[in-house]
Amino acid sequence: FDSVVVVNNGLLAMYLKFSKPEDARRVFDEMVVRDSITYNTVICGYLNLEMFEESVRIFLENLDRFKPDILTVVSILRACGQLRDLRLAKYVHEYMARAGFVVETTGSNILIDVYAKCGDMIAARDVFKSMGCKDTVSWNSVINGYIQSGDLLEAMKLFKMMMIMEEKADHITYL
Structure with a gap:
């Protein structure tokens, strides 16, 4: 079965790369082993x-059939941000904690971005505050979230704090 799975995975990748999702879904649905x-x-x-x-449908319908890894959850979090689905974002975040995922700087940055896109700046700020190591992307994500939510005062406070902490601003920070 291993070689069949490898071939089918290759077909899936090819169909999706060439924007043929219907063909990919047909292969996926016909796969006995995934x-x-x-x-x-x-x-x-x-x-x-x-x-x-x-993307979200495949994830949710198959959670009992596979163990999502960090690539899976990061991808689903990105989908949550695009869909502005706060409930699902919180579910995935909780899943990450239950499954024992170690959320490093990049993962935290994604969570901040997703929560901000979903309009939950309290959750975004909580993730930001809990980070042991913040980078420029972390600061930019939370500052941009406050700007997008219309809280310019909080965005300016964070920008000033960023400067005090001597975090390097980049071109995104100044946009």
Whole structure:
């Protein structure tokens, strides 16, 4: 079965790369054996094609059939941000904690961005505050979130704090 899964995963990747999601779905549905590569290929492929709802559907419908890895959850979090689905974002964040994922700087930055896009600046700020190591992207994400939510005063406070902490601003910070 291993070689069949590898071939089918290759077909999935090819169909999705060439924007043939219907053909990819047909292969996926016909697969008797699937592995984490299968699910990540389909979820990420749909995400790249901006088929966010379908990415989420594949994830939710198959949670009992595979163990999502960090690529899976990061991809689904990105879909949550695009869909502005706060409930699902919180569910995935809780799943990450239950599954024992170590959320490093990049993962935290994604969570900040997703929560901000979903309009939950309290959750975004909580993630930001909990970070042991913040980088420029972390600061930019939370500052931009406050700007997008219309809280310019809080955005300016954070920008000043960023300067006090001697974090290097980049061209994104000044936009």
